Amino acid sequence: MKKFNREVGKKGEEIAAKYLQGKGYKIHERNYSTKFGEIDLIVSKNNILSFVEVKLKKGEDFGTPEEMIGKNKRAQVERMANLYLTAKPGISEEYNSFLIDAVCIVLDEDNSIRRISYYENIGF
Amino acid sequence: MLTKVLSAAHFGLEATPIEVEVNVFKKGFPGFSIIGLPNKSIEEAKERVKTALINTGIDFPNLKIVVNLAPADIPKEGSLYDLPIAVGILASIEVVNLPAEKSFFYGELSLDGGLRHTKGVFLLALAGKSLKIKNLFVPNDSANEASVISGINVYPVRSLQDLINHLNGIVRIEKLKYCLSTGRSGRSIDSQSIEFDFSEIIGQESAKRAMTIAAAGGHNIFMQGTPGAGKTMLARATAGILPPLNEEEALEVTKIYSLTGNIPPGEGLIKTRPFRTAHHTTSRIGLIGGGSIPHPGEISLSHNGVLFLDEFPEFSRATLEALRQPMEDGRVSIIRIAGSITFPASFMLIAAANPCPCGYLGDPKRECKCTPRMVMKYQAKLSGPLMDRIDLHINVPAVDVDKLITNPTSSRRGGTSRDAVENSRQIREQVIKAREIQNKRFRGLQIYINANMKNKHIKDFCVIDLQSLLLLKQAVNTYNLSARTYFRLIKVSQTIADLSESKKILPAHVAEALQYRIRSGD
Numbered sequence: 173m174k175k176f177n178r179e180v181g182k183k184g185e186e187i188a189a190k191y192l193q194g195k196g197y198k199i200h201e202r203n204y205s206t207k208f209g210e211i212d213l214i215v216s217k218n219n220i221l222s223f224v225e226v227k228l229k230k231g232e233d234f235g236t237p238e239e240m241i242g243k244n245k246r247a248q249v250e251r252m253a254n255l256y257l258t259a260k261p262g263i264s265e266e267y268n269s270f271l272i273d274a275v276c277i278v279l280d281e282d283n284s285i286r287r288i289s290y291y292e293n294i295g296f
Numbered sequence: 297m298l299t300k301v302l303s304a305a306h307f308g309l310e311a312t313p314i315e316v317e318v319n320v321f322k323k324g325f326p327g328f329s330i331i332g333l334p335n336k337s338i339e340e341a342k343e344r345v346k347t348a349l350i351n352t353g354i355d356f357p358n359l360k361i362v363v364n365l366a367p368a369d370i371p372k373e374g375s376l377y378d379l380p381i382a383v384g385i386l387a388s389i390e391v392v393n394l395p396a397e398k399s400f401f402y403g404e405l406s407l408d409g410g411l412r413h414t415k416g417v418f419l420l421a422l423a424g425k426s427l428k429i430k431n432l433f434v435p436n437d438s439a440n441e442a443s444v445i446s447g448i449n450v451y452p453v454r455s456l457q458d459l460i461n462h463l464n465g466i467v468r469i470e471k472l473k474y475c476l477s478t479g480r481s482g483r484s485i486d487s488q489s490i491e492f493d494f495s496e497i498i499g500q501e502s503a504k505r506a507m508t509i510a511a512a513g514g515h516n517i518f519m520q521g522t523p524g525a526g527k528t529m530l531a532r533a534t535a536g537i538l539p540p541l542n543e544e545e546a547l548e549v550t551k552i553y554s555l556t557g558n559i560p561p562g563e564g565l566i567k568t569r570p571f572r573t574a575h576h577t578t579s580r581i582g583l584i585g586g587g588s589i590p591h592p593g594e595i596s597l598s599h600n601g602v603l604f605l606d607e608f609p610e611f612s613r614a615t616l617e618a619l620r621q622p623m624e625d626g627r628v629s630i631i632r633i634a635g636s637i638t639f640p641a642s643f644m645l646i647a648a649a650n651p652c653p654c655g656y657l658g659d660p661k662r663e664c665k666c667t668p669r670m671v672m673k674y675q676a677k678l679s680g681p682l683m684d685r686i687d688l689h690i691n692v693p694a695v696d697v698d699k700l701i702t703n704p705t706s707s708r709r710g711g712t713s714r715d716a717v718e719n720s721r722q723i724r725e726q727v728i729k730a731r732e733i734q735n736k737r738f739r740g741l742q743i744y745i746n747a748n749m750k751n752k753h754i755k756d757f758c759v760i761d762l763q764s765l766l767l768l769k770q771a772v773n774t775y776n777l778s779a780r781t782y783f784r785l786i787k788v789s790q791t792i793a794d795l796s797e798s799k800k801i802l803p804a805h806v807a808e809a810l811q812y813r814i815r816s817g818d
Contacts, residue, residue, distance in 0.1 A: 250325060268323050269326075269359065270324065271325075271326065271358060272325070293326055293358050
């Protein structure tokens with residue numbers, strides 16, 4: 173099960189990365205992970221650095237992916253983002269604004285994409 | 297960028313200036329925090345401000361925003377900080393330029409970017425004047441309260457968009473003219489619907505006369521009578537014979553009403569004399585005032601007006617006894633950890649009670665079913681010191697059936713020589729005349745009615761002839777009256793003299809006053 177989750181996560185990240193690249197974002201990191209946790213994607217566009225949380229769900233019968241991102245998840249991403257910025261001072265110098273974003277993906281039974289939604293600045 | 301916007305916090309009837317410091321950071325994670333001891337209603341300002349700005353068409357900055365309400369050690373409450381916070385954010389992101397002169401911003405935002413009626417604008421204007429603030433930006437609905445104060449520019453703000461245009465010099469908001477008689481409706485007692493007219497009350501001539509005296513001199517009155525005799529009706533009809541507030545009185549009342557948010561939107565100065573009723577389950581704090589941040593109670597809300605307590609003995613004893621000190625002083629000091637606040641509470645008390653639990657003690661036709669013990673217990677609720685503070689005590693007996701049948705509308709009085717019963721309008725004119733005499737007498741003394749005279753004022757103002765003095769002396773000796781009752785008797789006599797437009801207190805006036813004195817043992 174654990175292994176399966178990771179696979180799903182990886183797949184979500186790929187879809188999200190492709191989607192964001194299509195929107196003109198530059199990808200900095202994929203699945204940046206430390207022993208404290210991980211950030212799915214770190215991207216940038218227009219001098220804004222975004223930390224992206226990706227959620228993928230197969231069908232919406234057991235709740236939407238949006239529901240899965242709560243206050244705790246946002247706080248965790250922010251904590252990780254701060255860690256990342258401390259670890260790479262160069263990047264924090266380069267950018268002024270930092271956002272926490274989310275990409276929610278819903279797949280159909282046959283693994284085709286039913287919908288994909290991008291939320292900017294969910295940390296607020 | 298850091299901007300500072302001035303606003304105010306209310307503590308009792310005083311407004312303290314509050315500096316709303318807004319910093320929009322250039323760097324960092326987006327966030328919005330308010331510090332400086334805000335309560336829940338200010339915490340929620342975040343959502344109101346954010347939504348109002350977005351709905352006004354402003355790009356809300358995705359940046360870290362910190363709002364500090366300084367001085368940070370005063371607890372703050374209310375929704376009035378919405379506007380200063382919004383203006384602070386707008387100035388920080390350089391959408392508007394703040395005025396160079398000192399200005400107060402004040403008001404609650406609606407989600408659509410409009411401004412809502414906010415309580416306390418009158419007090420804000422008073423504070424602004426004493427602090428030499430030049431401009432006042434307040435919600436349009438509340439602006440009339442502020443226009444009563446001279447020497448300050450009052451800008452009625454309808455919406456954030458209007459304010460942005462004004463501050464940027466695109467479209468100016470027209471400032472309100474100073475005007476004492478503001479209020480959109482301009483309503484007065486005449487246009488206001490009064491529940492009962494005195495002419496509708498059948499019989500009860502002596503009670504009506506006592507009510508007239510009470511209203512003329514602001515004396516406390518206690519009515520005792522059988523159920524259905526018309527005590528409540530008499531009290532409610534009294535609302536229609538109260539004189540309008542004079543200017544100083546109106547300012548005092550408006551202060552309290554502004555603090556509690558009792559001024560309807562669009563109204564300015566309160567000119568109708570307050571008439572408040574409190575149910576007998578009212579708590580002591582509800583009546584006297586209190587709370588961790590002290591708020592005025594019913595006695596302060598009826599300042600310069602009437603407080604009607606029906607079913608007087610049904611109130612809890614603690615509540616009634618708490619009335620004693622404010623009745624004497626005309627104000628009430630509420631002391632809490634947050635500080636001590638004095639609210640004015642110079643009210644005229646109308647109290648109504650049955651003589652016993654069943655209500656028919658002393659009724660000529662119906663038998664009282666109460667045991668003596670029950671009657672004693674009932675009457676013991678009203679303590680001596682409390683009753684001593686009430687100037688007029690009257691009995692309201694049941695109305696004669698003949699009178700009711702012959703004269704259901706009571707346009708005439710059955711069996712007596714006088715034709716028409718006086719209606720409220722006529723009585724009110726008498727009362728107004730008597731009050732004018734009193735206002736002239738106490739000019740500059742911060743007293744408006746005979747009931748509020750201190751003993752030294754009685755010496756200064758009341759002219760009693762020798763015969764009346766003798767009568768008074770006799771009464772004191774035969775009835776064993778207390779010193780307080782003695783002075784209260786003189787005050788009532790003075791009011792009766794004022795009603796008959798006599799310069800001196802004559803024996804007839806004293807004799808009438810004696811009728812209304814406290815009766816024990818009947």
